[in-house]
Amino acid sequence: MADRFAxxxxxxxxEQLSDEEQGLVISSQGTDADIVPDPELAGAIEYxxxxxGLLDTxxxxxxxxYVRLLIALLGQAGLQLSPRRAGMILRNILAVHxxxxxxxxxxxxxxxxxxxxxxxxxxLAQGIKVDQVKLLAAHRExxxxxxxxxxxxxxxxxxxxxxxxxxxxxxxxxxxxxxxxSSIVADALAALPPGGRHALAFNLFESDAASRLVAAVAxxxxxxxxxxxxxxxxxxxxGSRSVRHRIWQHIVKILAQLAPDVQETVLKSNLLxxxxxxxxxxxxxxxxxxxxxxxxxNSALCLPGKQERRNAA
Amino acid sequence: xxxxxSDLLHNMSAPAKTTISLDAPAQRLFxxxxxxxxxxxxxxxxxxxxxxxxxxxxxxxxxxAETELHRRIQARAIELPLPxxxxxxxxxxxxxxxxxALLTIMSVLAxxxxxxxxxxxxxxxxSILPGRRLVLIVQKEITL
Numbered sequence: 034m035a036d037r038f039a040x041x042x043x044x045x046x047x048e049q050l051s052d053e054e055q056g057l058v059i060s061s062q063g064t065d066a067d068i069v070p071d072p073e074l075a076g077a078i079e080y081x082x083x084x085x086g087l088l089d090t091x092x093x094x095x096x097x098x099y100v101r102l103l104i105a106l107l108g109q110a111g112l113q114l115s116p117r118r119a120g121m122i123l124r125n126i127l128a129v130h131x132x133x134x135x136x137x138x139x140x141x142x143x144x145x146x147x148x149x150x151x152x153x154x155x156x157l158a159q160g161i162k163v164d165q166v167k168l169l170a171a172h173r174e175x176x177x178x179x180x181x182x183x184x185x186x187x188x189x190x191x192x193x194x195x196x197x198x199x200x201x202x203x204x205x206x207x208x209x210x211x212x213x214x215s216s217i218v219a220d221a222l223a224a225l226p227p228g229g230r231h232a233l234a235f236n237l238f239e240s241d242a243a244s245r246l247v248a249a250v251a252x253x254x255x256x257x258x259x260x261x262x263x264x265x266x267x268x269x270x271x272g273s274r275s276v277r278h279r280i281w282q283h284i285v286k287i288l289a290q291l292a293p294d295v296q297e298t299v300l301k302s303n304l305l306x307x308x309x310x311x312x313x314x315x316x317x318x319x320x321x322x323x324x325x326x327x328x329x330x331n332s333a334l335c336l337p338g339k340q341e342r343r344n345a346a
Numbered sequence: 347x348x349x350x351x352s353d354l355l356h357n358m359s360a361p362a363k364t365t366i367s368l369d370a371p372a373q374r375l376f377x378x379x380x381x382x383x384x385x386x387x388x389x390x391x392x393x394x395x396x397x398x399x400x401x402x403x404x405x406x407x408x409x410x411a412e413t414e415l416h417r418r419i420q421a422r423a424i425e426l427p428l429p430x431x432x433x434x435x436x437x438x439x440x441x442x443x444x445x446x447a448l449l450t451i452m453s454v455l456a457x458x459x460x461x462x463x464x465x466x467x468x469x470x471x472x473s474i475l476p477g478r479r480l481v482l483i484v485q486k487e488i489t490l
Contacts, residue, residue: 238431238432238433239485243429243430243431244429244430244431244465244466246431248459248462248464248467251431251462251464252459252461252462254462255431255433255434255461255462256461258433258483259433259434259435259461259483261376262376262377262433262483263370263374263376263435263437263483264370264371264374264375264437264439265368265370266368266369266370267366267367267368268365268366268367268368269365269366270363270364270365270366271363271364271365271366272361272362272363272364273361273362273363273364274362278364278366281366296375296376299375299376300376303376306368
């Protein structure tokens with residue numbers, strides 16, 4: 034039965050509780066917990082889920098080798114784990130490491146894996162004593178053989194082709210210096226099309242990651258952010274049926290299709306009007322492309338502290 | 347020949363024009379604005395004048411005033427409930443809140459360019475100028 038549960042966590046037995054703790058258990062009323070929706074927790078979970086996805090992409094291959102070796106070594110040490118458990122261990126490692134990152138704990142990937150493995154042994158629920166020394170030895174050997182190195186996070190950032198994902202990975206890694214983080218952001222801003230780069234700047238300024246930017250890049254992001262966050266005015270005389278006129282008509286058509294009284298509509302209106310005013314739309318299709326790039330980057334981006342700030346607002 | 351005559355006629359007339367006009371709403375639809383500017387009657391620009399405005403008393407020498415103002419600005423910036431980085435603009439809107447605390451105004455002006463406020467930036471005392479006006483855009487309403 035225990036093999037069906039992803040995590041198996043040991044709790045202290047009755048004898049291990051202090052007199053006071055035993056008293057609290059005895060006197061507890063068994064009333065329902067006062068559960069209220071917590072948007073901060075929901076934000077942290079969403080951020081963790083995205084991080085887990087990134088870790089999965091980067092480390093799945095190495096982790097598969099690690100888990101395969103670990104299961105074999107634990108089997109040799111007398112601890113038999115099922116194939117279903119093998120898959121759970123892999124997923125647990127990713128989840129524990131993502132959670133450590135979200136909580137801001139500076140824990141190595143190897144230690145996250147060890148914590149996950151220690152909490153993934155179903156024999157614990159059966160009262161079978163698990164030899165922690167053997168488990169640690171198996172973990173170390175499997176880790177070494179799987180060649181999952183600590184530097185992987187940095188390498189993974191450098192080898193990531195997608196600029197948005199590169200910024201997300203860098204923002205999750207506290208050990209990256211402000212200048213390196215800023216270079217990654219500056220490269221991403223240059224690589225992304227209009228709309229996409231605005232979404233990146235907007236999300237950075239809405240998250241804690243902006244505080245890691247050096248002045249020049251913060252300035253660049255602030256300019257893009259301001260275009261999105263402030264209402265734009267357009268006053269221009271154009272030739273009838275000219276390209277400029279047709280672009281404007283197309284913008285009006287796009288905006289008319291958006292839901293009224295929604296914050297996203299306000300931001301998109303500011304984006305299109307700002308791009309039009311600053312002459313960054315050469316043809317009608319550029320407006321569609323900008324909206325598409327905005328939506329794409331916006332949905333992909335999830336940066337630390339963003340949800341918390343939004344909730345505070 | 348007929349086609350040529352038609353072209354000639356068209357070229358002789360002024361091309362039709364259309365005016366595109368979109369006014370920004372009077373109030374901010376996103377975020378909150380905090381207006382940062384020295385009081386209108388303030389003419390102080392030198393560190394010694396700014397410090398005197400702040401603490402009163404006798405005017406200090408330039409070096410003493412500069413050091414003291416720098417120290418106070420740094421200390422105030424840490425206390426401020428602002429995010430470490432905030433976008434700045436010149437655009438004011440109805441409902442923007444005007445900051446009246448003198449040291450806060452000096453701190454923000456000293457640590458802002460025309461586009462961004464950076465809490466951890468070294469203060470630039472030369473940017474605390476009478477008439478300089480900034481509007482910080484923040485996500486939540488903050489009282490400074």
